[in-house]
Amino acid sequence: MHLREVLDAIYDNHLYEYFVIDREYQIVEFSDKVTHYCAEGYLHCEETDIFDVLPEFIGMQKEFEELFEGRKESFLLPYVSKEPNYYINIRVHQGRPRETLIVLLEDVTNLANLEQRSIQERNDKSLLLSQLAEKNRQLQMYNEQMQELVRQETQKNLQKQKMLELRSRQAQMGEMIGMITHQWKQPLGIISLSCSLLEVLQRKEELDDTKLLNQLKDIAKQVSYMNTTVNDFQNFFNPSKEKRTFRVRKTIEGITDLISNDYEINNIKVEISGSENIFANGYQNEYSQVILSILKNAKDAFVEKPHEDMRIIIDITTQDERSFVTIRDNAGGIPEDIIGTIFDLYMSTKEDGSGLGLNIAKSVIETNMDGKLFARNVENGVEFTIVV
Amino acid sequence: MISKKIVLIGDFSTGKTSLIRRFVDNQFSDKYLSTIGVKISRKNITLDENEIQNIIWDVEGATESKMLNASYLLGAHGTIVVADITRESSMENMKEHIDLVRSVSDKTAVVIALNKSDLLPRDEAEKILASLQKKFSDIKFVTLTSAKSSEGVTALFQELNNLIMSQ
Numbered sequence: 001m002h003l004r005e006v007l008d009a010i011y012d013n014h015l016y017e018y019f020v021i022d023r024e025y026q027i028v029e030f031s032d033k034v035t036h037y038c039a040e041g042y043l044h045c046e047e048t049d050i051f052d053v054l055p056e057f058i059g060m061q062k063e064f065e066e067l068f069e070g071r072k073e074s075f076l077l078p079y080v081s082k083e084p085n086y087y088i089n090i091r092v093h094q095g096r097p098r099e100t101l102i103v104l105l106e107d108v109t110n111l112a113n114l115e116q117r118s119i120q121e122r123n124d125k126s127l128l129l130s131q132l133a134e135k136n137r138q139l140q141m142y143n144e145q146m147q148e149l150v151r152q153e154t155q156k157n158l159q160k161q162k163m164l165e166l167r168s169r170q171a172q173m174g175e176m177i178g179m180i181t182h183q184w185k186q187p188l189g190i191i192s193l194s195c196s197l198l199e200v201l202q203r204k205e206e207l208d209d210t211k212l213l214n215q216l217k218d219i220a221k222q223v224s225y226m227n228t229t230v231n232d233f234q235n236f237f238n239p240s241k242e243k244r245t246f247r248v249r250k251t252i253e254g255i256t257d258l259i260s261n262d263y264e265i266n267n268i269k270v271e272i273s274g275s276e277n278i279f280a281n282g283y284q285n286e287y288s289q290v291i292l293s294i295l296k297n298a299k300d301a302f303v304e305k306p307h308e309d310m311r312i313i314i315d316i317t318t319q320d321e322r323s324f325v326t327i328r329d330n331a332g333g334i335p336e337d338i339i340g341t342i343f344d345l346y347m348s349t350k351e352d353g354s355g356l357g358l359n360i361a362k363s364v365i366e367t368n369m370d371g372k373l374f375a376r377n378v379e380n381g382v383e384f385t386i387v388v
Numbered sequence: 389m390i391s392k393k394i395v396l397i398g399d400f401s402t403g404k405t406s407l408i409r410r411f412v413d414n415q416f417s418d419k420y421l422s423t424i425g426v427k428i429s430r431k432n433i434t435l436d437e438n439e440i441q442n443i444i445w446d447v448e449g450a451t452e453s454k455m456l457n458a459s460y461l462l463g464a465h466g467t468i469v470v471a472d473i474t475r476e477s478s479m480e481n482m483k484e485h486i487d488l489v490r491s492v493s494d495k496t497a498v499v500i501a502l503n504k505s506d507l508l509p510r511d512e513a514e515k516i517l518a519s520l521q522k523k524f525s526d527i528k529f530v531t532l533t534s535a536k537s538s539e540g541v542t543a544l545f546q547e548l549n550n551l552i553m554s555q
Contacts, residue, residue, distance in 0.1 A: 059393035059463025079425020116424040123400045123422045
């Protein structure tokens with residue numbers, strides 16, 4: 001085959017088309033099929049402005065100038081989509097002579113379609129991953145917001161708890177002062193009587209050393225009792241620092257001794273039964289305060305509706321190494337519709353009640369001491385059971 | 389009539405093709421078809437009684453493995469950097485795209501389109517817009533767009549042409 005025929009054969013089957021343009025950007029030469037890629041209406045390209053034929057070059061005068069001046073050898077615009085369904089690579093070279101540039105158009109439609117499918121697949125996957133990552137990020141953000149909310153709520157609850165503790169403490173202080181007042185009434189009366197007696201004896205000039213000493217002894221005894229009472233109350237209201245095993249009956253008797261005067265004045269009888277050798281493990285003073293809280297509620301109920309035979313019966317038993325204390329009164333009981341709510345915060349049947357006492361009592365027994373505190377109505381009264 | 393080259397760039401699947409389709413043909417399709425290479429559209433607009441032919445380059449979106457081809461930016465008069473407002477990574481990558489535009493030509497007018505704004509609650513979209521306006525304070529026009537609802541699309545091209553003509 002002659003060389004000319006070989007070149008013709010190559011040319012007929014090639015994928016390249018070309019333009020040659022001059023310094024005025026006019027097309028001076030072009031290949032046969034280049035018009036496939038020209039803008040509509042420019043089928044005869046010779047002596048036409050290249051920017052009209054290939055709008056892709058609009059704005060690129062600077063790049064063309066660089067090629068004409070030899071500051072750049074070529075530039076490439078890959079995968080340029082052309083109507084109807086072509087993709088071409090456009091490469092612009094310096095020509096020979098330099099006053100011309102060669103614009104080569106390479107049909108890369110098949111390659112582009114393959115790449116499009118590959119990119120589509122990759123992008124679809126990336127998009128899914130990206131959406132997943134976005135969802136994860138949002139989830140993490142919601143988690144952080146939730147944690148912040150929980151933190152804030154916990155903080156609020158802690159503050160509320162502190163406030164409750166403060167109010168409870170203040171209420172206890174008030175109770176303590178009230179109880180001390182009751183306990184001191186009798187010795188103060190005796191001291192007052194002794195003083196009056198001494199004064200009378202002195203006036204009558206009948207006060208001898210023996211009588212004086214006897215009266216002073218009596219006064220000192222009462223002062224000592226008052227002092228003991230204050231110390232007992234002080235100890236009782238100090239929170240226990242650590243859990244320890246204590247005798248249940250002795251602890252309860254300590255409470256009933258403290259309030260005995262008050263209950264005697266109000267004609268309320270307290271009966272305790274059960275072994276001395278039943279033990280509980282926990283915070284003794286807090287346990288005592290729970291007992292006191294229940295006894296005080298009973299007393300308040302009796303004061304509201306007094307009767308002839310006001311009685312509180314405390315029974316101490318043990319089962320499965322746990323102590324059971326039932327405190328039963330005959331003060332009339334709690335209305336059935338509210339007995340299920342008596343341990344709720346701020347729940348009180350009394351007009352001046354804080355609604356803290358039984359709530360804190362339940363929290364102390366069940367949260368701090370892993371025990372149980374519950375109540376039920378019994379005949380003519382209510383029965384509280386403490387299991388520790 | 390003067391012609392101005394406008395290039396849309398950004399991460400893949402941010403809605404560049406849809407924005408152009410909305411602007412040029414006032415059409416929209418939910419179907420996502422990845423752009424390969426570049427596709428050029430034309431749209432004539434009138435600005436202050438001047439007719440301008442926008443040669444709009446819809447450039448293949450950037451991915452982690454394939455960055456934007458800088459040769460598409462050659463000779464651009466204006467660039468729209470497009471991000472998907474629901475995809476944080478596409479917004480994070482905007483700075484990289486803007487830097488590339490600046491490295492090719494510091495005279496190109498640049499605007500930002502936070503596309504797909506219809507997919508977010510209004511207040512959330514506006515919050516993101518405000519934060520990106522602050523972040524890209526050197527970009528004169530940052531806006532919410534939705535190719536789907538056509539929100540902000542005309543204004544986006546109009547504003548970019550204003551910037552181009554004022555340079």
